[in-house]
Amino acid sequence: MSTPATLSPAALHRLVREGRAPRLLDVRTPGEFRAAHIPGSTNVPLHTLRAHRAELVGHLDAETVLVCRSGQRAKEAERALADAGLPELHVLDGGIAAWETAGAPVERGPERWDMERQVRLVAGSVVLVTGVAGIVVPGAHLIGTAIGAGLTFAAIRNSCALGVLLSRLPYNRGPRTDLRTVIAELRSSR
Template identity: 75%
Template sequence: MTTDATHAARAAGLSPAALRQQMEAGHAPRVLDVRTPGEFRTVHIPGSYNVPLDTLREHRGELLAHLDEDVVLVCRSGARAAQAEQALAEAGLPNLRVLDGGMTAWEAAGAPVNRGEARWDLERQVRLVAGSIVLVSGVTGIFVPGAHLVGTAIGAGLTFAALSNTCAMGMLLSKLPYNRGPRTDIRAVVAALRDRP
């Protein structure tokens, strides 16, 4: 099998229905949720482990020793989980899958979740901030020539975010205390992975 073919096999997605079936049959893979702690506390798959993307990248060596079976990576829609898959694959971890559609698809399928305090997800926060900046710069542009160009820059940034499947504004917003919640204790995550039956 070529390297590209190996990566393609490793990067295969897993549908919410297939994951739910595995969990109900008692053959659940390890589910790593790579969203921020705040997002995880709001809603997550029962039995999943919260390892935010930045933490996963920084501590993937520590995690590898305890991820010797199938691993499913989860985020809101699949983009951050795909980045996590790439980071773990580069470190040599086989048997990685990304949950198709992320938590959005999991919830839409009516699959079980653990819920905490409700909060806005990052995508909604990005829409609020970007829309507010465009609105304010448009109104300000009536009185201050050239102010409307701020809105044009935001539009260009959102276009780039869509084309590159990254979002600088989302990454910045994820650093806010509201989104971060308590910092993930990687030692506690590793201990939970090690002690899982």
């Protein structure tokens, strides 16, 4: 499978300023999207995109740019849409993090921790607590070892089961993404 075409934040910002903005599909969680997103982008969380890619393909084209926090989930979305028959999409290189670093405009909502920071907090807390508890409770430290093994596996596979679990918490969900609303928004944005 070919590597998805990337678009730099500077190139995308130039297209937006010139009035030639492509369709922007943000595949982060609704909570992440509400916290900060590129003006004019449509939120279709990765799990929704995967589940409904056949319905979405008819509303997307090669002018679509996929956006996430760093670019990784956007590449996963690109592969899912390519498998559904839409092979030539673009991924924002470096995601919204690079977009913000470039000084491009962002619409902000309520501040919240990004998923990576939440994973570090939960994993670090479990390791710390089980390490200390291991002094009193024999074998408790093995829970921390299991978390370390899980994080190692997540790094190798470039996925994160803990992140997926945390994304399901009410704090991260935000408003529910309704497929009919998404499709209506995609229709109206062209």
